[in-house]
Amino acid sequence: NRRYVLAARPQGLPAPAHFRFEQTSVPTPNHGEVLLRTLYLSLDPYMRNLMDEAGPGYAPSIGIGEPMVGATVSRVVASRHPAFQAGELVLANAGWQDYTLSDGMDLTPVGTLRQPALALSGLGMPAFTAYVGLLDIGNPQPGETVVVAAATGAVGSVVGQVARLKGARVVGIAGGADKCKYAVDELGFDACLDRHDPALAQRLGAACPDGIDIYFENVGGPVFDAVLPLLNLRARIPVCGFIAHYNDAVTSAGPDRLPALTKAVLQKRLRMEGFIILDHYERRYDAFRHDMARWIEAGVVKVREDIVEGLEAAPAAFAGMLEGKNFGKLVVHVAP
Ligand code: NDP
CATH class of the missing domain: 3.90.180.10 (Medium-chain alcohol dehydrogenases, catalytic domain)
Known part of the structure; x- marks a missing residue:
């Protein structure tokens, strides 16, 4: 063994x-x-x-x-x-x-x-995480703009595809040109930006002319900084992960972004909600399993x-x- x-x-x-x-x-x-x-x-x-x-x-x-x-x-x-x-x-x-x-x-x-x-993968824990976070906390409506990073990953790829199914416009953020091309050509995202691009914040603004209604938070770090000024009134932020910081050995000393975050949460009436997928199996797993099996079979979720x-x-x-x-x-x- x-x-x-x-x-x-x-x-x-x-x-x-x-x-x-x-x-x-x-x-x-x-x-x-x-x-x-x-x-x-x-x-x-x-x-x-x-x-x-x-x-x-x-x-x-x-x-x-x-x-x-x-x-x-x-x-x-x-x-x-x-x-x-x-x-x-x-x-x-x-x-x-x-x-x-x-x-x-x-x-x-x-x-x-x-x-x-x-x-x-597609019928497993990460896809279930995408389903619950996007649908139950994000609640995407037709015509809204959804942004998700780690966009070609296990969770992000499903977030973007399900958001498209619900009629939303989807902008992904991923590491590198190949992943971005895949997100648009294969997964059907409306746009995808490279997180390594120094001009990410400006490009995100250009890709989201109507602002952001749902930011599905997978990564934290500079991506969240770029997203914050673009959030619309009553935007929803399912907080799923913050992988950009999982390897931090020490907490960074600053700058202190908390006042800007609190101000945005208050003035834009934002809803940020963390969730751990373990809590949702009992109530939501059967619905997920049913929907996702159908979507994968039909080829609408890859x-x-x-x-x-x-x-x-x-x-x-x-x-x-x-x-x-x-x-x-x-x-x-x-x-x-
Ligand atoms: P992925 O398959 O998406 O793999 C991780 C990806 O994260 C990498 O491919 C990379 O994508 C991206 N990444 C790595 N470092 C950074 C960084 N510094 N800044 C931005 N992006 C980075 O993993 P999963 O889909 O399994 O997980 C995605 C997120 O969902 C994670 O935060 C994870 O912890 C969370 N999660 C939360 C659950 C919950 O219950 N709340 C359950 C399952 C997952 P790229 O290079 O393309 O940017």
């Missing part, structure tokens, strides 16, 4: 030294347990937050020497649980390892999908996966995602 454990807590971007590769024996299931073989491992930005000593609050931080956590599509290889049979594919939380045991509580049958990784081969590739691919090297939902193909 190969696995990666957290070896040290990163200050800044994770490096190979923060992960330790280990070999352990394959565990044996007890009564009521199943043995799972990892086929696909999802790599997601929240894992960076769980590597810090002070965790994010919605999930415990990973202890030193403990396996890196993560959602997986796994195969049941042995079952002593009445609800699961050997050979079945399940959505699980095996983490960065080949094998794990489960008591079944956290398992969901994947059923028959033409591509099992879809359970981690899913792009960035699949890397082999468990050994996980640490570098994960660090790369935190710098924008992924192009689509990052998934590790661990076993056939």
Whole structure:
């Protein structure tokens, strides 16, 4: 059983030294347990937050020497649980390892999908996050302008496509010309701007002549600075993530932007609402699953996966995602 454990807590971007590769024996299931073989491992930005000593609050931080956590599509290889049979594919939380045991509580049958990784991408947690944040907090109306960064990523790509389905105008922000071209040509965004462009703020203003009604916040940093002056009266800001700061080792000393933010929130009657997707499964997952399966099937929502081969590739691919090297939902193909 190969696995990666957290070896040290990163200050800044994770490096190979923060992960330790280990070999352990394959565990044996007890009564009521199943043995799972990892086929696909999802790599997601929240894992960076769980590597810090002070965790994010919605999930415990990973202890030193403990396996890196993560959602997986796994195969049941042995079952002593009445609800699961050997050979079945399940959505699980095996983490960065080949094998794990489960008591079944956290398992969901994947059923028959033409591509099992879809359970981690287009039908998975990030797409569900986009759905809830955009529809329930953003509430896009026809003709409104929606802005989203990390626009070709797992969450952002779905935000933009669903906003288009609801009749909104969508402006994406992404890292580099290739991603921007893809957002417009393939995902149907109305425009997409390169976040590395020094003139981003001016270009965003030109791309949003009627201002911004919804800013789906994925990144924070300079993108939010560019967005703030363009927000319309009663704009909505679903606060989903702020990946530009996940690797900050220290809090920046300034300048203090809080007065400008508070002023805008007050005078423009802005609504900023943070959300953690774990809170929404019970009430909204079935609706998401139903709508998204239909949209993907009909080809109106496109899913792009960035699949890397082999468990050994996980640490570098994960660090790369935190710098924008992924192009689509990052998934590790661990076993056939
Ligand atoms: P992505 O597939 O979008 O990958 C991360 C992307 O972030 C990179 O590809 C890069 O895109 C962008 N990025 C990296 N560094 C920066 C930076 N300094 N400034 C701006 N953009 C940067 O990841 P996800 O779709 O999985 O996640 C998107 C966001 O959603 C994250 O903030 C994540 O934490 C959040 N999230 C929140 C959840 C919740 O429950 N609230 C659940 C799931 C995700 P590019 O180079 O194209 O700009």
